[in-house]
Amino acid sequence: xxxxxxxxxxxxxxxxxxxxxxxxxxxxxxxxxxxxxxxxxxxxxxxxxxxxxxxxxxxxxxxxxxxxxxxxxxxxxxxxxxxxxxxxxxxxxxxxxxxxxxxxxxxxxxxxxxxxxxxxxxxxxxxxxxxxxxxxxxxxxxxxxxxxxxxxxxxxxxxxxxxxxxxxxxxxxxxxxxxxxxxxxxxxxxxxxxxxxxxxxxxxxxxxxxxxxxxxxxxxxxxxxxxxxxxxxxxxxxxxxxxxxxxxxxxxxxxxxxxxxxxxxxxxxxxxxxxxxxxxxxxxxxxxxxxxxxxxxxxxxxxxxxxxxxxxxxxxxxxxxxxxxxxxx
Amino acid sequence: xxxxxxxxxxxxxxxxxxxxxxxxxxxxxxxxxxxxxxxxxxxxxxxxxxxxxxxxxxxxxxxxxxxxxxxxxxxxxxxxxxxxxxxxxxxxxxxxxxxxxxxxxxxxxxxxxxxxxxxxxxxxxxxxxxxxxxxxxxxxxxxxxxxxxxxxxxxxxxxxxxxxxxxxxxxxxxxxxxxxxxxxxxxxxxxxxxxxxxxxxxxxxxxxxxxxxxxxxxxxxxxxxxxxxxxxxxxxxxxxxxxxxxxxxxx
Numbered sequence: 001x002x003x004x005x006x007x008x009x010x011x012x013x014x015x016x017x018x019x020x021x022x023x024x025x026x027x028x029x030x031x032x033x034x035x036x037x038x039x040x041x042x043x044x045x046x047x048x049x050x051x052x053x054x055x056x057x058x059x060x061x062x063x064x065x066x067x068x069x070x071x072x073x074x075x076x077x078x079x080x081x082x083x084x085x086x087x088x089x090x091x092x093x094x095x096x097x098x099x100x101x102x103x104x105x106x107x108x109x110x111x112x113x114x115x116x117x118x119x120x121x122x123x124x125x126x127x128x129x130x131x132x133x134x135x136x137x138x139x140x141x142x143x144x145x146x147x148x149x150x151x152x153x154x155x156x157x158x159x160x161x162x163x164x165x166x167x168x169x170x171x172x173x174x175x176x177x178x179x180x181x182x183x184x185x186x187x188x189x190x191x192x193x194x195x196x197x198x199x200x201x202x203x204x205x206x207x208x209x210x211x212x213x214x215x216x217x218x219x220x221x222x223x224x225x226x227x228x229x230x231x232x233x234x235x236x237x238x239x240x241x242x243x244x245x246x247x248x249x250x251x252x253x254x255x256x257x258x259x260x261x262x263x264x265x266x267x268x269x270x271x272x273x274x275x276x277x278x279x280x281x282x283x284x285x286x287x288x289x290x291x292x293x294x295x296x297x298x299x300x301x302x303x304x305x306x307x308x309x310x311x312x313x314x315x316x317x318x319x320x321x322x323x324x325x326x327x328x329x
Numbered sequence: 330x331x332x333x334x335x336x337x338x339x340x341x342x343x344x345x346x347x348x349x350x351x352x353x354x355x356x357x358x359x360x361x362x363x364x365x366x367x368x369x370x371x372x373x374x375x376x377x378x379x380x381x382x383x384x385x386x387x388x389x390x391x392x393x394x395x396x397x398x399x400x401x402x403x404x405x406x407x408x409x410x411x412x413x414x415x416x417x418x419x420x421x422x423x424x425x426x427x428x429x430x431x432x433x434x435x436x437x438x439x440x441x442x443x444x445x446x447x448x449x450x451x452x453x454x455x456x457x458x459x460x461x462x463x464x465x466x467x468x469x470x471x472x473x474x475x476x477x478x479x480x481x482x483x484x485x486x487x488x489x490x491x492x493x494x495x496x497x498x499x500x501x502x503x504x505x506x507x508x509x510x511x512x513x514x515x516x517x518x519x520x521x522x523x524x525x526x527x528x529x530x531x532x533x534x535x536x537x538x539x540x541x542x543x544x545x546x547x548x549x550x551x552x553x554x555x556x557x558x559x560x561x562x563x564x565x566x567x568x569x570x571x572x573x574x575x576x577x578x579x580x
Contacts, residue, residue, distance in 0.1 A: 083418045212440040216429055218419055223412055226379050227485065228405025228433030272465070273419035276440060 017291035072286025074242040075260025088261035089246040093154030097126030098250035120247035183256035183308025203244035214275040258315025339386035353549040362531035363524040365541035371524035405433035409482035411492040414474035420465040430484035472503025492523035
């Protein structure tokens with residue numbers, strides 16, 4: 001697809017999905033009501049309108065944009081950096097590691113900032129472990145071994161999370177850990193976003209500024225070095241940034257799978273592999289995907305569905321279709 | 330003027346020395362071919378010159394300065410490397426692949442601009458592959474990929490081009506095209522150090538040949554001196570008559 005056409009379509013879809021996220025739901029809001037709530041100084045006749053908009057819809061919309069864009073950016077960075085189109089924050093085990101850290105923090109009854117710090121520590125520990133073990137499995141197929149190591153470490157973290165659940169208070173901590181691990185934006189407040197946003201932006205900034213060099217990090221090490229790239233330094237920057245972003249999203253929205261894997265693939269088929277365009281497009285498409293899925297999660301059925309279930313239901317079949325198309329990923 | 334000077338260099342990986350006492354020189358404007366059997370250490374020599382493999386002993390001088398004193402950026406502005414054509418994990422366009430070579434001339438947060446793009450197109454035109462600019466690199470034939478990698482190396486604007494068996498996986502037609510392009514580069518004053526499996530390729534383009542063999546001293550000299558049937562017999566371990574029959578050479 002032509003670049004300008006792609007940008008136009010994606011911008012339109014983003015606006016549409018934002019509009020839907022604010023208006024659709026069990027308590028529908030019209031554009032006029034939203035306009036009145038934002039720009040009018042006098043209180044609305046129905047206080048429920050104000051609560052639905054300011055305390056539920058707006059934080060959820062902002063969170064969907066933030067989490068979708070972040071997971072997609074992290075996925076794009078991990079795929080480029082590991083020269084492996086099959087990795088993503090969840091497949092590498094980073095999400096599970098961050099989940100383990102965050103669960104431990106919830107068990108200890110720690111505040112949000114500590115949940116994020118624990119999530120980051122868990123995530124970065126998993127990436128380092130995966131990298132170290134990958135060095136010992138050099139004789140195996142590198143693409144496959146990285147995925148398998150990620151799955152194994154992720155399973156270990158899953159076991160750790162289950163253990164925490166056993167020790168958690170069944171009335172207070174356990175339901176909170178369980179529902180949070182399923183992934184969802186239902187309990188996010190503007191305060192959560194205010195804490196997570198600066199950290200996510202700190203992680204996104206280097207990825208965005210170095211996105212052209214992300215292309216170079218996908219070259220074999222010898223070639224990258226001969227071109228003049230400090231591969232080690234670049235890779236460390238990408239690992240820390242992508243892991244910080246993943247950990248922050250996990251700490252506010254739980255483990256939301258598939259977005260980081262599928263979105264970069266969709267975008268590569270649209271505009272190619274150059275990260276100069278791929279990274280911003282992935283972020284926009286990730287935001288759109290999460291806005292749509294979150295709107296579906298809270299609008300379909302009588303009970304709100306956890307977001308992680310819907311992204312898996314959409315992501316997994318889509319990924320299988322991509323694989324069957326036999327095109328280069 | 331001497332660009333490269335291997336001075337009694339010992340080269341190898343960790344505890345496995347591959348070559349000992351490597352000494353040869355490459356002068357400005359020369360095309361120098363490394364010739365030897367599989368696993369004899371041609372790629373090891375190349376990797377050591379790229380600063381990827383540290384020396385175990387001796388020294389390598391590049392433009393009269395010890396190689397270990399060059400930083401990554403300086404080295405990439407002086408020496409460019411053309412690996413064997415490969416299949417990357419992502420489908421970058423040919424133009425994107427070539428522009429990766431501009432890295433060494435750009436600041437950390439900069440991205441290639443209009444001038445870099447123009448330079449890339451100029452090189453693609455010179456190598457006769459401008460029509461491939463928008464194609465995806467993995468969709469190209471082996472020969473076309475090799476030319477793209479040469480363009481990527483040239484956009485680094487180096488004084489020395491290093492090629493590792495550039496014709497290894499190419500069909501006959503693409504081998505001829507590649508050798509012709511190397512001749513063109515030579516006419517334009519580029520210094521080239523390349524490894525090859527085929528003595529005829531050395532004969533077609535080289536000014537100097539370096540014979541590399543395991544557990545034997547490195548030999549360097551003119552094409553006529555180095556490509557004698559006797560030397561090739563020793564190098565490859567085959568009958569002298571077979572070499573004469575096969576290559577049909579007046580050597």
